[in-house]
Amino acid sequence: MNYTYRIYPAANQQAQMLAWLESCRRLYNYALRELKDWMNSRKCMVDRCSLEKEYIISADVPFPGYMEQKRQLPVLKETWTGLKDVHSQVLQDVIKRLHNTWENFRKRNFGFPRFKKYGQFKSFLFPQFKESPIVGHQIKLPKIGLVPITLHRPIPDGFAVKQVRVSSRCRGTQWYIVATIQSDVSVPDVPVHGRAIGIDLGLERFITSSDGSYVERPKFFKTVQSRLKVLQRRAARKQRRSKNWEKAQIKVAKLHHHIAIRRKDFHLKNAHKLCDQAQTIFAEDLNTVGLNRGMLRKECVDASFGAFLSLLEWVCWKRGVYFEKVNPNGTSQTCPNCQAAVSKTLEDRVHNCPECQYSTHRDHAAAQMVLIRGLDNVVPVDDGERKLPGLAVLSGAFCLDKWLSRKAQERS
Known part of the structure; x- marks a missing residue:
């Protein structure tokens, strides 16, 4: 089961998590670019490929699968500024997220993975914990530290926190965590009964x-459509990417x-x-x-x-x-x-x-x-x-x- 809680990180923690999201977005696009280049180089025969429009990859280069791209992460950290600051398992989950989308595309035959624009990557995942990260009214996130949390309902007895996904909403002004809890209990299917x-x-x-x-x-x-129309009109009149434009966009997002x-x-x-x-x-x-x-x-x-x-x-x-x-x-x-x-x-x-x-x-x-x-x-x-x-x-x-x-x- 998943439990969602509101967290209140400090200003420096918010800046750190926003930097993590941007690094994860760039890594996602980099891995997707490798996958698309490999596919484009094998669309047609070798003697008929366009040398101007497609990047030719050697025939002995294997498909950039999940394990292959995950093994490249230590090499990328040496030359890519910012990747060293991100938790290693968070980066591995980014690669896994891309290949899960790729496998779903192959099964459904639609929904090819797309490049993420700035601000479109809104969450990252800590895939495992040895102990429960929730201590009192705080949650301990690796490399981020203790963050205040609104624990509106406690974790049930017998359940352990397995994963924690950190999610940003309202253009990075509100933060939530989705805690995946698990218990070694077999739940039978509900039979038809009663009224x-x-x-x-x-x-x-x-x-x-x-x-x-x-x-x-x-x-x-529809009840707030007139108010939304006013806020969107005000945002459209601001100079794009200015501070006032960002404030207006935050009001629309909220x-x-x-x-x-x-x-x-x-x-x-x-x-x-x-x-x-x-x-x-x-x-x-x-x-x-x-x-x-x-x-x-x-x-x-x-x-x-x-x-x-x-x-x-x-x-x-x-x-x-x-x-x-x-x-x-x-x-x-x-x-x-x-x-x-x-x-x-x-x-x-x-x-x-x-x-x-x-x-x-x-x-x-x-x-x-x-x-x-x-x-x-x-x-x-x-x-x-x-x-x-x-x-x-x-x-x-x-x-x-x-x-x-x-x-x-x-x-x-």
Whole structure:
């Protein structure tokens, strides 16, 4: 698990960490340049390569892999000013970070590593610790020293700090650490149990549950958009790279950070609220990338459905609640009462079934369909109970759902 804490380094420590970030950025770009040069020199046959546009590398030079580039670090430290000041394992992690991106590109066939511009490299990692670096209300970072930390929640008993990532936000004015903690405990998969609900995510109502409850969508970005527009206009009028320009950019970054933490706080509170309501949650497996590119992309990005689903899945795992995503196709075009197809446009906000006369809010009907599709994975048995592949018996709280009552009548 990862725990995030705010730290408050001194002025000299901030300058040192900013210098580390710049050295890591330059090393990342240097290693990526080696990788791209090696690839460009082997794009075509030797007798057909352009001697003017491509750097020709000998055929016996191996591919600059992770181990090969990591072995070059001691040599680079002798000629590269600034690398000696950075912790050796931090530099090794920079090379590892590049090759992780390269391997992901090879698997997905998209997302080729890019060069990092000034200010784009915002974190570095200490990959291992012999002892816990957190001592009281301070954290001891190698070569940096003791840094005050806001320990708003203690490290749980039985957990050890394995890694610490130092991250800068708001253009280097705010600093955080992400502590990776580990315990030698085997956590079993959460079985389906207790009361089940289905949820539907939307722009009118952020969350609509199958039991009829819903949560309105707060407009995090639009509420402060006018203020952001003023700050961006002031920043644009400043001379680029001047001190006043940097101050104006920091104000813009802090407002964006304020929007992000408000959104995350809203997501986290509602995730815990859903876990309080039920022990089994079904949600739509939305194509969030496609939604963020559609005609309502501004509202979808502001709502951040993908971040909420990821956070909800983590909260469910942490609290022992079963979570599963279902196919979202046609959930709003199907009647949850009789399974008839009821076509609706985006303007139709009420579900009226012409077959069974069932009427409810559009999002409520979609949430009920999500619950039905989720419960289709339940395997009925002959003893009158409903079991799942994990051999977990579902409790009688499912009888609160009309669909299960109807299914029980059909089986009888």
